[in-house]
Amino acid sequence: MFLFLSNFFQKKSIDCWAPLPLSACRIQKPYLLERAGIADGTAILIVVPYFTSACRDPQRNLSAYAVSKNYHAFFDELYGELLPILKARFPKNRFACFADHSPIAEVEAAARAGLGVIGDNHLLLTEKYSSYIFLGELITDAILPSMVHGVKGCEHCGACSAACPMKECGTCLSALTQKKGTLDAQEQAWIVKYGSVWGCDLCQESCPHTVRAQKEGTIFTPIPYFWENTLPHLTGAHLDAMSEEEFLSRAYSWRGRETIERNLAILKDYKKGEPTC
Ligand code: SF4
Ligand code: SF4
Numbered sequence: 001m002f003l004f005l006s007n008f009f010q011k012k013s014i015d016c017w018a019p020l021p022l023s024a025c026r027i028q029k030p031y032l033l034e035r036a037g038i039a040d041g042t043a044i045l046i047v048v049p050y051f052t053s054a055c056r057d058p059q060r061n062l063s064a065y066a067v068s069k070n071y072h073a074f075f076d077e078l079y080g081e082l083l084p085i086l087k088a089r090f091p092k093n094r095f096a097c098f099a100d101h102s103p104i105a106e107v108e109a110a111a112r113a114g115l116g117v118i119g120d121n122h123l124l125l126t127e128k129y130s131s132y133i134f135l136g137e138l139i140t141d142a143i144l145p146s147m148v149h150g151v152k153g154c155e156h157c158g159a160c161s162a163a164c165p166m167k168e169c170g171t172c173l174s175a176l177t178q179k180k181g182t183l184d185a186q187e188q189a190w191i192v193k194y195g196s197v198w199g200c201d202l203c204q205e206s207c208p209h210t211v212r213a214q215k216e217g218t219i220f221t222p223i224p225y226f227w228e229n230t231l232p233h234l235t236g237a238h239l240d241a242m243s244e245e246e247f248l249s250r251a252y253s254w255r256g257r258e259t260i261e262r263n264l265a266i267l268k269d270y271k272k273g274e275p276t277c
Helices: 002-011 030-036 071-089 106-112 159-163 173-178 185-194 208-216 236-241 244-248 251-255 257-269
Strands: 017-021 042-049 095-099 133-140
Touching (some): 002 017, 002 071, 017 106, 042 071, 042 106, 071 133, 106 133, 173 185, 173 257, 185 257, 236 257, 251 257
Antiparallel strands (some): 017 042, 042 133
């Protein structure tokens, strides 16, 4: 099974993955494993990098992960192809795939599998791609060869904290741009000040692991899906021209058009201010 997975991931340009005994994972949502009928076995941690040259667009007003098409669709395609093959080849085993809604503490598990260290920004810092990755898991009751590493943290340099524009405010700009409904004057002023239609990457951009990956050019994803149809600078005109299908193919669609329209309207209608907490 290991060899098959190795070949499969290589064909999909996924070069950073590792198995970890399920017993070495912290289980957060046991019902997801119960539903899959898996009590013990192996979690295969899959690192999916997403950074492309479009993320370097100086006009980018979206978080880097939202520049490409929706990563959920990537995982759906990946798992949609992988699961039927695995079930046919290994009929005695059980398999379940996850992205986002995982039964295990995935950042911790990925670090334990040796795929990176845990940053003070709570993200997995990988050697090649820094934190510009999505994590997915294939969980099976099969026992695969694996190594359990000690969980390492980053060097605590403080750059992410220093770069955070909201550290005194007890909130996060990324969460704010995703909040539904009407924003108050202070919240609107923050969006205007930082010019973000969706998300915030400042605690990732400032990290020395990212700076090094940018400088050495390893940060770019080798996965073709994330290079297709990129849109780093979203405008009202783009949004108006998007069909419902196109809109749904974007990561920011999950909060509905109204949330994005509101943020764009705030950026158009408000002048830059210097908000204070
Ligand atoms: S995403 Fe932005 S606002 Fe949120 S913690 Fe990171 S730097 Fe701060
Ligand atoms: S910026 Fe420094 S403290 Fe923050 S995650 Fe990166 S290495 Fe750790």
